[in-house]
Amino acid sequence: MAAIEAPDVPVARLSSTGRVEAFSDGVMAIAITLLVLDLKVPTPDQVDAAHGLIQALAERWTSYLAYLTAFLTIGIVWLNHRAFIDKVRGFDGKMLWLNILLLLGIATLPFPTAILAEYVGVGGAVASAAAVVYGSLSVVTAAPWVLMWLHLTRHPELLEPEYGVAYARKERKRALIGPVIYLLAIPIAAVAPLVALFFYIGIGVLYAVTNQGVDVSRVKS
Amino acid sequence: MAAIEAPDVPVARLSSTGRVEAFSDGVMAIAITLLVLDLKVPTPDQVDAAHGLIQALAERWTSYLAYLTAFLTIGIVWLNHRAFIDKVRGFDGKMLWLNILLLLGIATLPFPTAILAEYVGVGGAVASAAAVVYGSLSVVTAAPWVLMWLHLTRHPELLEPEYGVAYARKERKRALIGPVIYLLAIPIAAVAPLVALFFYIGIGVLYAVTNQGVDVSRVKS
Amino acid sequence: MAAIEAPDVPVARLSSTGRVEAFSDGVMAIAITLLVLDLKVPTPDQVDAAHGLIQALAERWTSYLAYLTAFLTIGIVWLNHRAFIDKVRGFDGKMLWLNILLLLGIATLPFPTAILAEYVGVGGAVASAAAVVYGSLSVVTAAPWVLMWLHLTRHPELLEPEYGVAYARKERKRALIGPVIYLLAIPIAAVAPLVALFFYIGIGVLYAVTNQGVDVSRVKS
């Protein structure tokens, strides 16, 4: 809130990344753990109707798929965020707000996941609608990355010294892949909701496989 | 609890800010993420009644507005807290308690937000009451800042060396803006609850726009 | 799990306190923030029955008292834990388990608080039972401090160099005050549940007033 008396050293114009990391990690850790509340314990009535607890649980397999999808999504965002912060030297006001926008998307994800867990197993128009809602929020969640890298192409001084404008431009292009993939998945979600879920999980697995060993960052302090 | 044998160095009379930061960040990160639990998945009955899931979700748009309002509010408090801690060298007992008072307000915010999400869309006296309750707690949440800066004007030794009594006085005045704005919003909330929500979101956006780049703090460690 | 090849330096036999702090702070921050879920939004039926939302909310004032009590309790535990860790140089296996026992008490507190919030306003035997349950868990929550200081009197090498056996003995005695006060409150809870709540809040306020300025710890790093 305060327009602080600016110190002379220009480097102090940048905020430290430490607390941004801590707060972001906190929000992501909580969002990923809150997902479990979307898994509903079958009621005694449901257990009786399904001829047993195991069967009642098995019938809700699509909700576990929704859970797994969202878990992988937030897991990937965390990995990205971690790699991202390592390249950033400081956050200015706009970057802080873009980061809060990113966290808004992640913190909201348990809601469409709950919708998905509740309705994707029902089939028909309701299942399609649930998958489209989930897919649309995924696009929104992936968008702030593009805006952040766009901001960094204009303010390369916010990057660590080893990264420059050229790098930021390359990353901005890369960041576009996320929203585009999620956008492409929306028609799939509308037609075949369960296929869309497997598609989302596939992105996660693919990401895991292709990024093995390329994760490079600071050494243990 | 313990009256500790005071070491000789006077600086050690001040507690470190690190764990206050960690605990406060934790509470704020959890409160901001718990807000999502206020977004309710429509029941199958509601979906049928609304002729489809999308429509059933769309009908609850005021609850998303309430969610967004509270998210932005906690986001701003976090940014403020972050900038605040950067200026504080240490916490004495009273500051620790004022900080816990601040966290009490933030941690409680999901409750009036849930009330707002449930009732602001209903319209009439109930919607007004919900908005007034939310607005009143916002005043309470903004008040500890005034008390903290008041305490710092009396104990400028708790501030980092570059800030003095004059700075603390200036900030105390600035801190008053928050509760006053939220107080002014209460009559709006009573008359036009939805307008009050847009007003709260407007504060967030205005804050985001006017604070771009003025956020100055320590460099990445 | 692993019996690690002990390095030669005896100091390395002690575990670092950093992660114990982080995990404990996390659990306490979450427990204190989860308390808000015990505040229930009145249902439309309850609002109608109470002739309005404000009145429906006002009727549940005892649940806010229960919330405040538990919030202050966890707040105090956090302050104690913070001051405690500052005096501890390292955790051995037993101390780690005593700390997990302490966290078990804190993490469980939202449950008796929910019972209290639900039933203390009902009055009669049910309200008394709710207050006694809450009070009993408070005793359990305060007990691990005694065990931790008892362990430290036997292993003063776990303390920071400036504290010795004599200090640990003094603290062990002081730590007894907590469980004893909570134990004394149980008969009050049985007879006059609401008085017990004010008593618990009174402990918090008293603690806040008497500890002003005596909080001494490490300087900002």
Add this chain to the structure above:
Amino acid sequence: MAAIEAPDVPVARLSSTGRVEAFSDGVMAIAITLLVLDLKVPTPDQVDAAHGLIQALAERWTSYLAYLTAFLTIGIVWLNHRAFIDKVRGFDGKMLWLNILLLLGIATLPFPTAILAEYVGVGGAVASAAAVVYGSLSVVTAAPWVLMWLHLTRHPELLEPEYGVAYARKERKRALIGPVIYLLAIPIAAVAPLVALFFYIGIGVLYAVTNQGVDVSRVKS
């Protein structure tokens, strides 16, 4: 996401463990604290039927046992994770994913715990099924440790200098104990669900007793 321009120093090929620690601690702290939501406040009907609140609470003793079991399990995982990280110098992509797999198990644990708390007191086939479901997820939760140590036997450069291939092989064998014990408990769970719960708690207590003092790690920083 980004294939980063690799710096020349090979050590920088490893990611820092700090943020993995923070995120993992966050997920574990949240999961362990969310367990309390599985403890249900008796409804007024249940209180009446049980002739009092205390009796209504007492009748749900098996749910407290389930809570305690899961709390101890996550507590042990946290202690293991803490000791594990101390031996790891850096995380490569595969290790990061194995860690996310581990967190998936822990974050999901409140779900089978809720099933257990709901149904283990019912007795009969439903109670057996609940205990088997809980036991099966415990196996899954314990498995990533084996995979992580397997990976470390192939990439000993990820370990701190004092640990080598031989150590990783020894730990890989040790890590197998966990899943095997949990696997052996499944038949017990099927036959005598409550005995299985005591068995799980017994593992925790045994672990606590045998690991006293062998926890060796870095000194307080």
